[in-house]
Amino acid sequence: MDIYQWEAVSKTGEKRKGEMEGANVGLVLAQLRKQGLKNPTARKKPASKRKKGKITEMEVVVFTRQLATMVGAGLPLVSCFDLAAKGAENVTLQDVTLRVKADIEAGTTLADALAKEPSMFDELFINLIQAGEQSGILETVLNRLAIYKEKSAALKAKVKSAMTYPIAVIVIAFIITGVLMVFVVPTFADLFKGFGAELPLPTRVVIAISEWTQSNWWLVLIAVGAASYSFSNLYKKNPAFHYQMDKLALQLPIFGNILRKSAVARFARTFGTMIAAGTPILDSLTNVARTAGNKIVEEAVMGARSSIAEGRTLAEPLGASGIFPPMVTQMIGIGESTGNLETMLEKVADFYEAEVDRAVDNLTALLEPIILVILGVLIGGLVVAMYLPIFQMGSVVG
Numbered sequence: 001m002d003i004y005q006w007e008a009v010s011k012t013g014e015k016r017k018g019e020m021e022g023a024n025v026g027l028v029l030a031q032l033r034k035q036g037l038k039n040p041t042a043r044k045k046p047a048s049k050r051k052k053g054k055i056t057e058m059e060v061v062v063f064t065r066q067l068a069t070m071v072g073a074g075l076p077l078v079s080c081f082d083l084a085a086k087g088a089e090n091v092t093l094q095d096v097t098l099r100v101k102a103d104i105e106a107g108t109t110l111a112d113a114l115a116k117e118p119s120m121f122d123e124l125f126i127n128l129i130q131a132g133e134q135s136g137i138l139e140t141v142l143n144r145l146a147i148y149k150e151k152s153a154a155l156k157a158k159v160k161s162a163m164t165y166p167i168a169v170i171v172i173a174f175i176i177t178g179v180l181m182v183f184v185v186p187t188f189a190d191l192f193k194g195f196g197a198e199l200p201l202p203t204r205v206v207i208a209i210s211e212w213t214q215s216n217w218w219l220v221l222i223a224v225g226a227a228s229y230s231f232s233n234l235y236k237k238n239p240a241f242h243y244q245m246d247k248l249a250l251q252l253p254i255f256g257n258i259l260r261k262s263a264v265a266r267f268a269r270t271f272g273t274m275i276a277a278g279t280p281i282l283d284s285l286t287n288v289a290r291t292a293g294n295k296i297v298e299e300a301v302m303g304a305r306s307s308i309a310e311g312r313t314l315a316e317p318l319g320a321s322g323i324f325p326p327m328v329t330q331m332i333g334i335g336e337s338t339g340n341l342e343t344m345l346e347k348v349a350d351f352y353e354a355e356v357d358r359a360v361d362n363l364t365a366l367l368e369p370i371i372l373v374i375l376g377v378l379i380g381g382l383v384v385a386m387y388l389p390i391f392q393m394g395s396v397v398g
Helices: 025-034 057-072 079-085 093-106 112-116 123-135 138-192 202-237 238-250 255-276 281-290 295-308 315-320 327-339 341-397
Strands: 002-009 013-022 036-045
Touching: 002 025, 013 025, 013 079, 025 036, 057 093, 057 112, 057 138, 079 093, 093 112, 112 123, 123 138, 123 255, 123 281, 138 202, 138 255, 138 341, 202 238, 202 341, 238 255, 238 295, 255 281, 255 295, 255 341, 281 295, 295 315, 315 327, 327 341
Parallel strands: none
Antiparallel strands: 002 013, 002 036
């Protein structure tokens, strides 16, 4: 099925235009005439106006919010997915939406239809939809899912920006240093050959590094590429290495604190959303563990699940894990004892999402002067090392 852009004249003589899905242009024109429109024309929507590729997390967020809004307005599910498909700019997203629509028309439940599209809908999403369908609160679940997706995407973007900023500056510093070593330092080295005197130690060191870099720059690139590939491969395929790296990440100065707060916020938001949807607590914890994003947090959550399965409380094993702060476990304990666990988890999520925002802002403010000092020392040191012979020669002549 393709999307066609059409123009026609209404019975009152007004010009109308829009978009319609159809197998071919003839069927689209026939449908327009059936609607009472005169002189219809239609052409396939150019592919250039619709991007192709992987469905992004933000597109899933927007889709979830749109679906929640349309279901809340009382539209049938088939119409919701039809409208979502027509408004999709990503061809892949449009195809997925139309396949789900076709499955629903064939009598498949929404959860089962979504389960056929794992590239867009994860296990958590499907389980929540299933719980909403079974309990008759699909609209409520969709609204909670939309909020959850929006909050989750915002939190992930904050953490990503905290990690990306210093890495980007370091990479730029290395690029600038490389350019100086390959193009600028050799010019000074040629100039110093005619001095006829021994160069200062800093200058000799910089020139030696420059000469090595010019001869072996390809080794540097290969080493960096090999190290990156090896790390990525080990992280994905070696559980022990993955576990140790996740453990190390939580212990990093400054960054570890942000990751820990992010993990607590994600845990509380996901767990609270699943409980609110009516998902059994043991199933909820299983899904929360799988979406934790850190093996240490996953281990702590699964430990809490085992505790509940044995008839004990949730707060105690979470506190014993060392991942969750006392305030969090206390609030969870209060929620368990009062029957307001969902409310307490929502308050924890709100608090720690705000904490992540503040931590990232503080990190940015802290890193800026540190990075400026590092860049100044690095580049300023190279410049001074290159000008030392000139300064010495000037003092001799003077």
